[in-house]
Amino acid sequence: MPKIMIIEDDPAxxxxxxxxxxxxxYTPLAITEFTDVPGQAMREHPDLLLLDIGxxxxxxxxxxxxxxxSIPAPVIFVTxxxxxxxxxxxLSLGGDDYITKPYSVPVLLARxxxxxxxxxxxxxxxxxxxxxxxxxxxxxxxxxAHGKTAELTRNxxxxxxxxxxxxxxxxxxxxLIDTLWDNQIYIDxxxxxxxxxRLRGKLxxxxxxxxxxxxxxxxxxx
Amino acid sequence: MTLREFLSERMGRIVLxxxxxxxxxxxxxxxxxxxxxxxxxxxVLLLVFSAKQIYxxxxxxxxxxxxxxxxxxxxxxxLFAECVPPPKGLYERRLFDLIRRAGQAMTGTVSDAxxxxxxxxxxxxxxxHEIKAPITAARLICRNLDGDTRRKLIVELAQxxxxxxxxxxxxxxxNPEQDCLFRQVNLGEIASQAIENHRxxxxxxxVRVETENLNHTVYTDEKWAAFILGQLLQNAARYRxxxxxxxxxxxxxxxxxQLIVQDNGIGIPxxxxxxxFDRGFTGSNGRSRGGSTGMGLYLCxxxxxxLDMGLRIVSREGEGTAVxxxxxxxxxxxxx
Numbered sequence: 001m002p003k004i005m006i007i008e009d010d011p012a013x014x015x016x017x018x019x020x021x022x023x024x025x026y027t028p029l030a031i032t033e034f035t036d037v038p039g040q041a042m043r044e045h046p047d048l049l050l051l052d053i054g055x056x057x058x059x060x061x062x063x064x065x066x067x068x069x070s071i072p073a074p075v076i077f078v079t080x081x082x083x084x085x086x087x088x089x090x091l092s093l094g095g096d097d098y099i100t101k102p103y104s105v106p107v108l109l110a111r112x113x114x115x116x117x118x119x120x121x122x123x124x125x126x127x128x129x130x131x132x133x134x135x136x137x138x139x140x141x142x143x144x145a146h147g148k149t150a151e152l153t154r155n156x157x158x159x160x161x162x163x164x165x166x167x168x169x170x171x172x173x174x175x176l177i178d179t180l181w182d183n184q185i186y187i188d189x190x191x192x193x194x195x196x197x198r199l200r201g202k203l204x205x206x207x208x209x210x211x212x213x214x215x216x217x218x219x220x221x222x
Numbered sequence: 223m224t225l226r227e228f229l230s231e232r233m234g235r236i237v238l239x240x241x242x243x244x245x246x247x248x249x250x251x252x253x254x255x256x257x258x259x260x261x262x263x264x265x266v267l268l269l270v271f272s273a274k275q276i277y278x279x280x281x282x283x284x285x286x287x288x289x290x291x292x293x294x295x296x297x298x299x300x301l302f303a304e305c306v307p308p309p310k311g312l313y314e315r316r317l318f319d320l321i322r323r324a325g326q327a328m329t330g331t332v333s334d335a336x337x338x339x340x341x342x343x344x345x346x347x348x349x350x351h352e353i354k355a356p357i358t359a360a361r362l363i364c365r366n367l368d369g370d371t372r373r374k375l376i377v378e379l380a381q382x383x384x385x386x387x388x389x390x391x392x393x394x395x396x397n398p399e400q401d402c403l404f405r406q407v408n409l410g411e412i413a414s415q416a417i418e419n420h421r422x423x424x425x426x427x428x429v430r431v432e433t434e435n436l437n438h439t440v441y442t443d444e445k446w447a448a449f450i451l452g453q454l455l456q457n458a459a460r461y462r463x464x465x466x467x468x469x470x471x472x473x474x475x476x477x478x479x480q481l482i483v484q485d486n487g488i489g490i491p492x493x494x495x496x497x498x499f500d501r502g503f504t505g506s507n508g509r510s511r512g513g514s515t516g517m518g519l520y521l522c523x524x525x526x527x528x529l530d531m532g533l534r535i536v537s538r539e540g541e542g543t544a545v546x547x548x549x550x551x552x553x554x555x556x557x558x
Contacts, residue, residue: 010355016362054351080354084403084445102358102383104376105365107418172369174425181421184414186431190465 002116003027005046007037009055024109037063038070046073048116053079061093068094074119106182131167132211132222136160150202155195158183163212163222172219223286228279243267300328346393350386357383380422384456391449391521398528407444409481410436413470416451427459434471438479440549446525453518454545458485461507477551484544490537498535499523
């Protein structure tokens, strides 16, 4: 379970971020004393640091330099400063990523995942998903069941993957559209319906016509 | 100053001198001076007078030329009186002193105004950074709510953010060189950043966004370009029609890259099209829907001109609007 150290002086953000990361299966570690941050980091050995720039005492830039010396963990700057120069400076100081506040929660989580994976601290993303008698290969874009396979388009793949990850739970149309937008597919309600119909057609051809159930007024369920 | 202007200004003095010379000659003639001597005397007088006028003319011309040269070389024109050599004459010197004092008062006022403008800008920037902390916290807290309420709240938060962003860029547009950072950027990245910034508005408006052929490299400031694009996306979402679709598509145009943002919204009446970039212009669409500030496109135009970016808009009422952003070719970049 990767340990993530949160260096953030706003108490509300600190608390919520701690809760969020805990729910996502990380071990969050929020700092409340900003006097000896490198020392605290050395004692705790986090796998990743979320570093604010505007901090009491030493600012994030100075801290980043000090932290780089003491521990090997990657640093993601999370800040409300969004001038181009700040970003360049942060990255040239050895920051691994730079996220500006206010960030959307999925974006923050996705970037944390990417940095952890790149530095070898996180789990490899699963390529094969299995749920409800279906087997989905994300890299090949192929779904198989009962020995038969079907090729999926980009949209269908993302829809099915989202339903399979949340297998058994209801996924609302809004959440599905949100997920697709995260994957740079910018579709509207109608397009989702069209893709859903096509996806069901393909699953029916595999012998699973009712794999995706419609829960009226709530969404879809695998 | 031409010779004629000089002479016409000196006419009074010249006439007076001639009258005095004439009177003196009359008096000398009447008291029995020989006409020959008189003629010589008059000639000498005439020569002295003319020499003085000619000297004055060239002297003044030279002084004026010097002043003009200083004026032309001066960046802050209001510092003129501080930089020029004072005139010789007593009367001129007094006048000059008064002008110099007026200039000093002006310089003080100007630097006060500049300082307060700078302070205000700094305050706006700091405020924008401070306000982002509670918004971030609110976004994180939203996550605990159920789907529909969360989505609605996130749309409202995004609306707040969009307004804050406009205020920030309005402040920055006053001193663009402080923030502008030209880099080689992929157009697709700018587009996805802009779409991401306005995703909740776009999703809530049931907009379908299509991107085509965005894999081009452009030379621009990523943040500013994403801001401009974001304004266009917001407009397209606000003034949407039924089944809204926004298409972002890029194509090379000589050495430049053009990005066309096309929507199928309600369009802009042709007689208003020329004024959409004016500050505070809201148009009939903006007025009938409310909530329009008339700042979005004005800011776009202003920022685009600093980025050397072309910004053109065509629209047909009831059919849609297309905005073309022309990114500069690398070798044409003059600023920075």
